[in-house]
Amino acid sequence: MTTREDVENMILRVGLGDRAAFSALYDATSAKLFGVCLRILNDRAEAEDALQDAFVRIWQKADSYAVNGYSPMTWLITLTRNLAIDKLRARKGGNVDIDEVHDLKDTGPTPEAAAVAASEKSRLDGCLNELPSDRADAVRGAYIEGYSYDELAARFDVPLNTMRTWLRRSLIKLKDCLS
Amino acid sequence: MTAADDHNDDIALAGEYALHLMDADARRAFEARLDAEPALRALVVEWNEQLAPLADNFTPQTPPPAVKARINAVLFPATPSRTWSLWRVLAGSGLAAVLAVGVLVMLPQDPAPTPFTPSLTAEIAAEDASLIVLASFAPETGVLRIDRQAGAANAGRVLELWLIAEGADAPVSLGVLPDETQTDIALPETLAQAISGGTLAISDEPLGGSPTGVPTGDVLALGAVVSL
Structure with missing residues (x-):
């Protein structure tokens, strides 16, 4: 089973230009990252393109991983998720841009890591549950489905500015609870 | 505020x-x-x-194999990973010896006027036998005799001969093979000493040979150097 340390080592070696490590990293993480692309884009061909872009970027940016402070899967998932969302927005004719990346924890963790991940999950769930349910759903929708402010406003049937205010206040409350 | x-x-x-x-x-x-x-x-x-x-x-789902191939093609266009991993495997292990067990019983019948007494040999062969080159080496004279018995370069391409010395991590070019089926290559002493226990390989290269000093095309044939 691939551990968090394994993935971290692979990324560090990829940062040094190690192609064998890159191949191993792909084999170990592409299924999860393809899952990210599929969920957000909901289209196989586009998801494959997004996954390709993600790994090209991983190859190019792995040398910055060591100093960016992320856990390995968080970095990979954030990078992939952001690229997939950019593709989604481009398809919808919205604004697009690309850049930084980071996010999650899931790999094949050690029991200890799994326990930590589980407690982080329950903490996040607990804090989301303290928000009004529609606001919590908005945060989840933004993360999991890649919804933009426009889409969130339409889905929750509120004006755009109201949605912005909601979400920002929700984020501040959420952070307060998480910290 | x-x-x-x-x-x-x-x-x-x-x-x-x-x-x-x-x-x-x-x-x-x-x-x-x-x-x-x-x-x-x-x-x-x-x-x-x-x-x-x-x-x-985000539920994991295995992507189709073509995606990885496309990524490799985008990132490493000049040196296909297949070729490279093959070199790595060969350079690092004795696997090549397995490929060349069907050695040669028939050595060149002294085609040159000078006495040629090889003590090392390799059959550099493609898996499907589409290319077979017999190499024999005489340490006293430093001459590597090449006898191409089957196959030829593709149109507009050349065959380049490489030595992967035992334990080396990169192949060394021994030159582009001529159109003639038989040729002698005089190896400098350092290479002559490195050939024993090594592996010879032939890659497909553009006219003039690899522009980079390392194989850029497919590895077409290989064979381990063995004692006669």
Whole structure:
């Protein structure tokens, strides 16, 4: 089973230009990252393109991983998720841009890591549950489905500015609870 | 606006950034701040890590194999990974010896006027026997005799001969093979000493040979150097 340390080592070696490590990293993480692309884009061909872009970027940016402070899967998932969302927005004719990346924890963790991940999950769930349910759903929708402010406003049937205010206040409350 | 308000503002901005909710302009402006403010960078990292459990909602699915091939083609166009991994495997192990067990019983019948007394040989052969080159080496004279028994270069391409010395991590070019089926190559002493226990290989290269000093095309044939 691939551990968090394994993935971290692979990324560090990829940062040094190690192609064998890159191949191993792909084999170990592409299924999860393809899952990210599929969920957000909901289209196989586009998801494959997004996954390709993600790994090209991983190859190019792995040398910055060591100093960016992320856990390995968080970095990979954030990078992939952001690229997939950019593709989604481009398809919808919205604004697009690309850049930084980071996010999650899931790999094949050690029991200890799994326990930590589980407690982080329950903490996040607990804090989301303290928000009004529609606001919590908005945060989840933004993360999991890649919804933009426009889409969130339409889905929750509120004006755009109201949605912005909601979400920002929700984020501040959420952070307060998480910290 | 108080300092606490500013801080809350940053918390919300960092959260929006982590969720990828900002439009391009807002993102650029925020990233300019990130470059200058380590505390803000730390806040973004913290957000991403704290939101990470939501990624459990992304169900893993194995992508089709073509995606990996496309990525390799984009990133490493000049040296296909297949070729490279093959070199690595060969250079690092004795696997090549297995490929060349069907050695040669018939050595060149002294085609040259000078006495040629080889003590090392290799059958450099493609798996499907589409290319077979017999190499024999006489350490006293440093002459490597090449006898191409089957196959030829592709149109507009050449065959380049390489030596992968035992334990070496990169092949050394022994030159492009001529159109003639038989040729003698005089090896410099350093290479002559390295050939024993090594592997000879032939790659497909552009006219004039590999422009980079390492194989750039497919490895067509290989054979381990063995004692006669």
